[in-house]
Amino acid sequence: MTGDETTAAPRARTGRPRAGGRRSDGDPRDEIVAVASRLFAERGVGGTTMSEIARRSGLRQSSVYYYFRDKEAILGEIVASVNRVILDHLERVNADGGTAALRLYRLIRFDARQMCRFPFDINEIYRLSALQDERFAGFWSERQELNEAVAALVAEGVAEGQLAETDPRLTALVLLSNDEGTQNWQRPVGAFRQEGGEHYDADQIATFVADLAMRALLRDRGRLAAIRRRALELDP
Amino acid sequence: MTGDETTAAPRARTGRPRAGGRRSDGDPRDEIVAVASRLFAERGVGGTTMSEIARRSGLRQSSVYYYFRDKEAILGEIVASVNRVILDHLERVNADGGTAALRLYRLIRFDARQMCRFPFDINEIYRLSALQDERFAGFWSERQELNEAVAALVAEGVAEGQLAETDPRLTALVLLSNDEGTQNWQRPVGAFRQEGGEHYDADQIATFVADLAMRALLRDRGRLAAIRRRALELDP
DNA sequence: ACGACTTTCGACACGGTGTCGAAACTCTCT
DNA sequence: AGAGAGTTTCGACACCGTGTCGAAAGTCGT
Numbered sequence: 380m381t382g383d384e385t386t387a388a389p390r391a392r393t394g395r396p397r398a399g400g401r402r403s404d405g406d407p408r409d410e411i412v413a414v415a416s417r418l419f420a421e422r423g424v425g426g427t428t429m430s431e432i433a434r435r436s437g438l439r440q441s442s443v444y445y446y447f448r449d450k451e452a453i454l455g456e457i458v459a460s461v462n463r464v465i466l467d468h469l470e471r472v473n474a475d476g477g478t479a480a481l482r483l484y485r486l487i488r489f490d491a492r493q494m495c496r497f498p499f500d501i502n503e504i505y506r507l508s509a510l511q512d513e514r515f516a517g518f519w520s521e522r523q524e525l526n527e528a529v530a531a532l533v534a535e536g537v538a539e540g541q542l543a544e545t546d547p548r549l550t551a552l553v554l555l556s557n558d559e560g561t562q563n564w565q566r567p568v569g570a571f572r573q574e575g576g577e578h579y580d581a582d583q584i585a586t587f588v589a590d591l592a593m594r595a596l597l598r599d600r601g602r603l604a605a606i607r608r609r610a611l612e613l614d615p
Numbered sequence: 616m617t618g619d620e621t622t623a624a625p626r627a628r629t630g631r632p633r634a635g636g637r638r639s640d641g642d643p644r645d646e647i648v649a650v651a652s653r654l655f656a657e658r659g660v661g662g663t664t665m666s667e668i669a670r671r672s673g674l675r676q677s678s679v680y681y682y683f684r685d686k687e688a689i690l691g692e693i694v695a696s697v698n699r700v701i702l703d704h705l706e707r708v709n710a711d712g713g714t715a716a717l718r719l720y721r722l723i724r725f726d727a728r729q730m731c732r733f734p735f736d737i738n739e740i741y742r743l744s745a746l747q748d749e750r751f752a753g754f755w756s757e758r759q760e761l762n763e764a765v766a767a768l769v770a771e772g773v774a775e776g777q778l779a780e781t782d783p784r785l786t787a788l789v790l791l792s793n794d795e796g797t798q799n800w801q802r803p804v805g806a807f808r809q810e811g812g813e814h815y816d817a818d819q820i821a822t823f824v825a826d827l828a829m830r831a832l833l834r835d836r837g838r839l840a841a842i843r844r845r846a847l848e849l850d851p
Numbered sequence: 852a853c854g855a856c857t858t859t860c861g862a863c864a865c866g867g868t869g870t871c872g873a874a875a876c877t878c879t880c881t
Numbered sequence: 882a883g884a885g886a887g888t889t890t891c892g893a894c895a896c897c898g899t900g901t902c903g904a905a906a907g908t909c910g911t
Contacts, residue, residue: 393877394889407889423742425661428867439891444869502738505799506659523810543830549823552811556796557789563741564788574759575788587785594779595831630858631906643858664898675860680900853911860905867897874891881884 401437408446410436415453420498424454424507451507455514458504461497462521465490469528475613478606479536480597484589485610486529491558492585495565502559526551536596543598550596557588586611637673644682646672651689656734660690660743687743691750694740697733698757701726705764711849714842715772716833720825721846722765727794728821731801738795762787772832779834786832793824822847 392402403410414435418427429450430440447453468489472482494501508515529551536542561584564576576584586607593603628638639646650671654663665686666676683689704725708718730737744751765787772778797820800812812820822843829839 391877392889393887395873395875395891397890426746429869430867438889440867441869441871441892442890445889449869500738500742502736503742506736506739510662526811543836545827546823548811549815549820550827552800553793553796553824553827556799557793560789560792560796563792575762575784579785584785587782588789591781591786591789591831595827600779627908628858629856629908631860631904633859665900666898674858676898677861677900677902678859681858685900855908855910857908858906860903862902862904864899864901866899868895869897870895871893872891873893875889877886877888879884879886881882 397437398439399437403437407436407438407442411438411443411446412453412456415450416457416498419454419457423500423503424450425503451511451514454504454507455518458499458508458515458518461504462518462525464493465525466521466528469525477609478541479532479539480541480593480602481606481609483529483532483536483596484593484606485614486532487554487558487592488585488589488610489614490555491561491588492581494558495561495581495584497562498566500566501562526555529554533596541598541602542596545596554592557592561585561588633673634675635673639673643672643674643678647674647679647682648689648692651686652693652734655690655693659736659739660686661739687747687750690740690743691754694735694744694754697740698754698761701729701761702757702764705761713845714777715768715775716777716829716838717842717845719765719768719772719778719832720829720842721850722768723790723794723828724821724825724846725850726791727797727824728817730794731797731817731820733798734802736802737798762791765790769832777834777838778832781832790828793828797821797824 397403411432415427415432418431418435427450429443432450432453433440433443436443447456465486469486472485472489475482508518512519530547533542533545533547533550537544537547561576565579565581565584579587589610590603590607593606594600597603597606633639647668651663651668654667654671663686665679668686668689669676669679672679683692701722705722708721708725711718744754748755766783769778769781769783769786773780773783797812801815801817801820815823825846826839826843829842830836833839833842
């Protein structure tokens with residue numbers, strides 16, 4: 380949103396005026412993305428039509444193709460930052476320091492909570508983006524980066540003697556799919572919810588998932604309570 | 616397949632003959648299901664058209680609607696027995712007896728291995744079936760039955776003193792989504808495969824997932840090796 | 852031979868995707 | 882002031898996939 384819109388009348392827009400006289404409140408691209416985000420959350424990507432996105436954006440169906448090549452291009456825009464959030468948290472966690480076990484706990488708990496709160500079906504996104512590797516290359520390389528970071532933390536914890544012997548690569552895969560699995564029990568909106576998660580909030584679920592992971596991994600499980608306490612201080 | 620096909624010429628089929636002279640080798644319903652299974656595994660349900668199912672079944676596109684109301688009806692037929700397999704194993708495991716921890720290990724390991732080998736994307740199936748609750752009610756009630764059975768095993772193990780204190784309901788959810796997560800690392804066919812799982816076979820992954828689960832849950836992790844050994848004897 | 856039944860097909864309506872060319876404006880230059 | 886370029890939007894359309902409908906083309910029984 381530029382300054383124009385909040386004070387004087389918005390400056391004239393070039394281009395053909397819209398039918399029905401409705402003007403965009405801002406950049407049509409941003410509005411399309413916002414509208415599509417809500418629809419993807421409610422109905423999934425497959426259940427959302429370009430016509431509906433256009434209609435709710437105040438455009439005709441064909442106009443959307445002026446800004447986006449296709450529906451997957453809109454999706455790409457929306458999910459471009461998904462992994463960035465958890466990778467930024469990883470950097471923060473590593474910058475804060477602490478044992479590998481503490482940092483791992485913080486990361487897992489953060490990721491699980493984010494997945495609980497994530498409005499989109501991550502599995503649908505995985506599958507759609509897997510079908511178009513080139514266009515979602517960034518998404519996958521970031522996801523791989525996260526996997527490797529978790530595996531590295533696990534390996535570090537084992538080397539420190541705080542974590543018991545384990546295969547770091549498989550462990551990372553399991554931990555991250557634990558987090559993703561939470562989407563099937565609790566999500567802000569969406570058609571599908573498996574019974575069971577609705578009695579808990581995102582924090583409870585995330586803390587539980589992180590606890591269970593550390594119970595599996597810690598050589599001395601007596602240390603879990605202290606790790607949890609410290610993590611909750613650092614990431615309320 | 617009836618006896619007719621293997622000896623004498625197949626008995627005349629009523630109804631309009633197929634274009635191109637090709638005859639069905641058996642029940643057209645069964646052939647449609649078989650063809651659709653392969654296509655759903657390769658391309659996902661969403662990526663499979665009724666035209667392609669018809670074509671590979673030797674029919675015209677509209678003929679498929681004579682046997683199935685729509686694509687989801689075919690899917691329903693295919694997945695009708697998915698949960699039955701793991702529920703049957705649960706019955707077998709309970710009939711065999713043994714501690715709750717042993718039975719839990721066997722169940723988790725079996726489910727994870729089944730998920731590795733399952734050609735379809737379980738998450739796509741979840742989402743498609745969630746959108747049509749009435750038609751997939753059986754699927755969901757069986758899934759819920761499995762959840763409750765796992766929760767009950769966990770509760771029993773805690774009561775026996777073999778498993779450490781935990782929330783049985785959340786634990787069941789985590790364990791089963793561990794199993795499902797394996798689909799993203801290894802599956803017989805399918806477009807999507809997250810890097811990491813390809814170096815392991817289904818047995819290795821399943822045993823690892825079961826091990827990690829028990830490491831989290833067992834009060835005395837020293838018992839894990841004996842449980843694993845016993846489980847591998849019972850379920851090679 | 853005829854009618855009932857079954858299985859299959861062709862034609863079609865409808866909805867969704869995506870393209871194309873033009874409408875309807877703004878802006879700049881002469 | 883007018884012309885041309887550019888931008889944004891729209892209408893029309895081709896194509897594809899779903900799903901329906903009525904008829905074709907058989908078999909079977911009376």
